Amino acid sequence: MRITLNVWRQKNAQDKGGFEKYDAPNVSEDMSFLEMLDVVNEGLISAGKDPIAFDHDCREGICGMCGFMISGVAHGPESGTTVCQLHMRKFKDGDELWLEPWRAKAFPVLRDLTVDRSAFDRIIASGGFVSVHTGSAIDGNAIAVPKPAADLAMDAAACIGCGACVAACPNASASLFTSAKISHLALLPQGQPERDRRAINMVERMNAEGFGHCTNIGECEAVCPKEIKIENIARMNRDYICASFKDRPAVARLAD
Amino acid sequence: MSSAASPACDCGPLGRFVSSSLGKKAIMAVTGFVMFGFVVGHMVGNLQVFAGDGGVKLNAYAAFLKNTPALLWGTRIVVGLSLVLHVWAAATLKRLSNEARPVQYKMRKDIQASVPSRNMFWGGISLLFYVIYHLLHLTVGVASPIAGTFSHDNVYGNMVASFQNPALVGVYVFAMIALGMHLYHGLYSLFQTLGLNHPGYMPRIRTGAKVFGALIALGFSSMPVAILLGAVK
Numbered sequence: 001m002r003i004t005l006n007v008w009r010q011k012n013a014q015d016k017g018g019f020e021k022y023d024a025p026n027v028s029e030d031m032s033f034l035e036m037l038d039v040v041n042e043g044l045i046s047a048g049k050d051p052i053a054f055d056h057d058c059r060e061g062i063c064g065m066c067g068f069m070i071s072g073v074a075h076g077p078e079s080g081t082t083v084c085q086l087h088m089r090k091f092k093d094g095d096e097l098w099l100e101p102w103r104a105k106a107f108p109v110l111r112d113l114t115v116d117r118s119a120f121d122r123i124i125a126s127g128g129f130v131s132v133h134t135g136s137a138i139d140g141n142a143i144a145v146p147k148p149a150a151d152l153a154m155d156a157a158a159c160i161g162c163g164a165c166v167a168a169c170p171n172a173s174a175s176l177f178t179s180a181k182i183s184h185l186a187l188l189p190q191g192q193p194e195r196d197r198r199a200i201n202m203v204e205r206m207n208a209e210g211f212g213h214c215t216n217i218g219e220c221e222a223v224c225p226k227e228i229k230i231e232n233i234a235r236m237n238r239d240y241i242c243a244s245f246k247d248r249p250a251v252a253r254l255a256d
Numbered sequence: 257m258s259s260a261a262s263p264a265c266d267c268g269p270l271g272r273f274v275s276s277s278l279g280k281k282a283i284m285a286v287t288g289f290v291m292f293g294f295v296v297g298h299m300v301g302n303l304q305v306f307a308g309d310g311g312v313k314l315n316a317y318a319a320f321l322k323n324t325p326a327l328l329w330g331t332r333i334v335v336g337l338s339l340v341l342h343v344w345a346a347a348t349l350k351r352l353s354n355e356a357r358p359v360q361y362k363m364r365k366d367i368q369a370s371v372p373s374r375n376m377f378w379g380g381i382s383l384l385f386y387v388i389y390h391l392l393h394l395t396v397g398v399a400s401p402i403a404g405t406f407s408h409d410n411v412y413g414n415m416v417a418s419f420q421n422p423a424l425v426g427v428y429v430f431a432m433i434a435l436g437m438h439l440y441h442g443l444y445s446l447f448q449t450l451g452l453n454h455p456g457y458m459p460r461i462r463t464g465a466k467v468f469g470a471l472i473a474l475g476f477s478s479m480p481v482a483i484l485l486g487a488v489k
Contacts, residue, residue, distance in 0.1 A: 203276055216448045219367060244272070
């Protein structure tokens with residue numbers, strides 16, 4: 001099959017960037033989307049041109065590295081799939097596609113289709129963890145975890161942090177990501193001691209990174225390759241509102 | 257989590273709540289619900305235009321409100337304050353949203369978002385202009401088409417005189433469709449925003465929001481349309 005690609009090319013963060021047209025004449029329907037780009041890049045390299053830069057790592061749909069917009073949809077037309085697991089059989093011979101990087105102030109473009117998602121790391125660093133005192137491991141069954149809670153926590157923890165939710169949101173909101181990270185700990189007993197502080201810190205970090213607000217339209221859920229539910233956003237909202245009332249400054253801060 | 261705790265501002269818990277996007281959304285949800293409550297009461301009261309008594313009941317109801325300043329002004333203050341906070345939060349959040357995506361996509365498709373949910377801001381702006389006109393038209397009585405003949409004691413007469421004008425009826429019906437759509441997404445959305453979400457309830461909440469949005473749009477639109485068609489005179 002033959003595919004025409006309009007790809008966003010941008011040399012670096014300062015470059016203005018623009019679309020360039022590429023022809024992919026011999027695409028096999030068994031190729032993944034990234035393999036198709038690999039072939040296009042082979043051609044560019046042998047012609048002495050710069051290959052198209054795109055993020056990728058595991059190519060199994062589980063690492064969260066890959067992702068860009070394919071004709072206006074994050075990770076392309078197949079739902080519940082990362083772009084590395086999207087196959088060319090989902091397209092038709094003669095299709096013309098537009099490839100764009102995630103667009104958000106908090107995700108600056110590094111080069112072509114590659115964006116800097118360090119903002120997500122900083123949100124995690126602000127509270128997406130449980131503090132554990134080191135020492136001998138406790139007994140595995142010492143803390144009872146209800147099965148439904150474990151399942152919901154696991155569903156939320158499936159988030160691979162690819163950034164498609166931000167990319168698909170008209171407000172470039174990181175609510176789905178942040179809420180998934182707040183939820184998977186909030187649902188487990190181990191996450192309770194820091195639950196309020198976590199919600200406040202992670203929400204404030206999310207705001208400080210320059211992501212937009214959530215308007216509950218659900219586009220994030222629709223493109224999420226891990227099918228994270230916006231129910232998590234409601235849980236984040238609930239935890240944040242409750243925490244705003246429950247949270248007290250630490251004793252040390254009161255003494256200041 | 258002793259490490260974190262770098263507050264967004266030195267303004268106490270309330271200041272931090274209000275300065276966050278979630279806090280502003282919560283304010284929008286609560287104030288929106290207050291205004292929804294007002295809109296229901298306003299519609300039920302005004303539906304007395306259909307009493308078929310030439311406006312006796314409706315005008316008596318208006319006189320009752322006027323003679324109960326605690327109720328009238330209490331409502332005006334609460335609803336007015338809600339409107340101000342709602343618009344302030346919307347404007348602030350919209351600015352954040354615009355700043356969050358400085359470079360637009362060449363192509364961006366919505367996969368499933370409903371039309372009302374995608375047009376909350378511009379729908380809201382339309383409603384704001386409508387509310388200003390509506391107050392000048394039927395509360396203050398200085399806007400056309402009845403600026404000269406407006407009477408503070410004859411609500412029924414003001415309505416009947418106004419809605420002979422098809423263009424005005426069109427404006428009112430259009431505004432009520434916008435209100436119905438705004439309420440559809442708003443009523444559903446407020447549960448999500450306040451964290452009152454449950455997979456067992458959300459489909460019912462969504463249906464309920466649709467029904468209430470449609471009832472408000474139909475209920476309000478029925479009055480100018482009935483007057484235009486001569487069913488109420």
